[in-house]
Amino acid sequence: MDYSARIAKIEESKTIAVSTAANKLTAAGEDVVSFGAGEPDFPTPDFIKEAAVEGMKKGYTGYTSASGLPELKEAAVTKFAADYSHQYSTDEVIVCNGGKQVLFNGLSAILEEGDEVLIPKPYWVSYPELVKLAGGKPVLIETKAENKYKVKAEELRNAISKNTKAVIINSPSNPDGHFYSASELEELIGVLIERDIFIISDEIYDKLLYDNKEFKSMIELFPQLKDKLLVVNGMSKSYSMTGWRVGFGFANQEWIKNMAKIQSHTTSNVNTIAQYASAKALANDQLKEIIKERRDVYQQRRDLTAELLAEIKGLKAIKPAGAFYFFIDISELKGRKINGEKIDGSLSFADLLLQEKKVAVVPGIAFGMDDFVRISFALGEERIEEGIKRIKDFVESLEA
Numbered sequence: 001m002d003y004s005a006r007i008a009k010i011e012e013s014k015t016i017a018v019s020t021a022a023n024k025l026t027a028a029g030e031d032v033v034s035f036g037a038g039e040p041d042f043p044t045p046d047f048i049k050e051a052a053v054e055g056m057k058k059g060y061t062g063y064t065s066a067s068g069l070p071e072l073k074e075a076a077v078t079k080f081a082a083d084y085s086h087q088y089s090t091d092e093v094i095v096c097n098g099g100k101q102v103l104f105n106g107l108s109a110i111l112e113e114g115d116e117v118l119i120p121k122p123y124w125v126s127y128p129e130l131v132k133l134a135g136g137k138p139v140l141i142e143t144k145a146e147n148k149y150k151v152k153a154e155e156l157r158n159a160i161s162k163n164t165k166a167v168i169i170n171s172p173s174n175p176d177g178h179f180y181s182a183s184e185l186e187e188l189i190g191v192l193i194e195r196d197i198f199i200i201s202d203e204i205y206d207k208l209l210y211d212n213k214e215f216k217s218m219i220e221l222f223p224q225l226k227d228k229l230l231v232v233n234g235m236s237k238s239y240s241m242t243g244w245r246v247g248f249g250f251a252n253q254e255w256i257k258n259m260a261k262i263q264s265h266t267t268s269n270v271n272t273i274a275q276y277a278s279a280k281a282l283a284n285d286q287l288k289e290i291i292k293e294r295r296d297v298y299q300q301r302r303d304l305t306a307e308l309l310a311e312i313k314g315l316k317a318i319k320p321a322g323a324f325y326f327f328i329d330i331s332e333l334k335g336r337k338i339n340g341e342k343i344d345g346s347l348s349f350a351d352l353l354l355q356e357k358k359v360a361v362v363p364g365i366a367f368g369m370d371d372f373v374r375i376s377f378a379l380g381e382e383r384i385e386e387g388i389k390r391i392k393d394f395v396e397s398l399e400a
Contacts, residue, residue: 010129014366018350022360033387034360035375038174038325039242045290048241048281055276064272066264067256068095072279076248079282080233083206084217094249094256095270096263099204099234100126102249106230107134107166109258110198115165120151122327122367124174124202136165140368148178148318149327153187160191166198169218172205175367175374176327177320179209182221189222200230204247207238207291209322210299219250227252235278237323238291244274298324301377301384308388314395324378327364331371336398343398345370356397357390 018036025032067073073090081087096102107117107130117131120141128138141159143149156167169188171180180188192199201218209215219231234247249259269275281287305326306319316329330349335342338356343349346363350373353359364372377384 006132010132013125013129015125015362018360018362021354025354025358030358032354032358032360033379033383033390035377035379035387036360036362037376037378039378040237040240040294040324041378041380042240042294044240044244045281045286047284047286048239048277051280052273052277054280055273058276060272060276062272064269064275066268067260068093068269069272069275069279072246072275072282075279075282077250080217080250084220086217086219086223088250089253091253092250092256094259094263095275096247096249096259097267097270098236098245099202099232099247100130101263101267102230102232102234102247102259103127103130103168103200103202104134105259105262106200106232106249106251106255107131107136108262109255111136111165114163116161116163118156118159118164118167120149120155120169122149122173122175122364122369122372123168124170125366127168127170128368137163139164145318145329149173149176150178150180150184151188153191156188157191160195160197164195164197166200167192168200168202170202172209172215172320172322174205174323175325175362175364175372176318177323177325178318179213179215179321182216185218185221189225193225196228198228198230199225200232202232204232204234204237205323206233208295208298208324210295210302211321213321215322230255235281239281239287240294241274241278241281244271244278246270246274246278298377301379301381304381305375305377305384305388308385308392312388312392312395314398315391324376326375326377327367327369327372328361328375329372330364333395333398334371336400338394338398346373349373353391353394357394359387359390359394361391 022032022034073093077088111134113135115136116139117136118139119127131138143151206215231250235241309317314332317326346365350361350363362374
């Protein structure tokens, strides 16, 4: 029997593969420093967990509307308006099983077979695969180190074809933490507004921006784009709720209606208890202070990581403006060996580092750039120091 040729073209998530390999070693008793996970190491705040218990006791255990619990949709648009001065209606938001489902539903609602979606490199690992799953064709845009890997207007213009249907912008970015200022976004929008192109703005790391930089949502900056803009956000990163699987999509009513139609036949509603707890979380004043405290900790970790990496000859990295990742250039190490095995790219670097020093990093090829690896600084300072010490030992032990 033949399985789907379309699914055969989809790559498995390499970030999940790295975490799986690290977990196996840990289970076998090895002391592994894992820089692979793209999730906060802080626990979900207690008042959110208590709200989940309250929801169960109150009997919030049945189905909700496929597009989301009304209380959560109301809380989501209220919080969004408070943060970004743009008032969506509850008909203009959908609650999905994490940001991935927001993206999949959003893409599926607009793409015809063969439509092109522009994705600047480096990109989050799932963007190209989600485009393929939705029937589209990912078109990757090369970016430059001197621009901190942010796509420029001319690069975007040159990538547009008659088949271009949408573009995905991620700011702050996974895997390298770059952030587009309002003026930089204005240049990009100037190109897109010339054409009838949908814009997907992935803003999942909006609360994790450092050095007192101010985040503004795409819709706040360009309200005239509402008919062609999908804003992606969720509870996972900022609120330490990765496993709760609550994502939000904000868009015009027609786009949301079509996304809800897809969801009604695939997953139906997000876990009702998680939705109830999320509604309570968004309405709680404690949340802002918790986020600030944790963001300050992340910034300290970022600065520590930058200092330690700078001491390793052969590695180069740009200090991230947001999120919690460093994207490290390992190109100078290609061709070097350890125990007779050669580094020929990010996969071999990551495999050998895990094998020799028990440090897990994500190969840059997962993000479209094979001369890089990604590390997360969402772990304690002692583990960061230990892990980077091991990386330094590994690099210094390489032979020409």
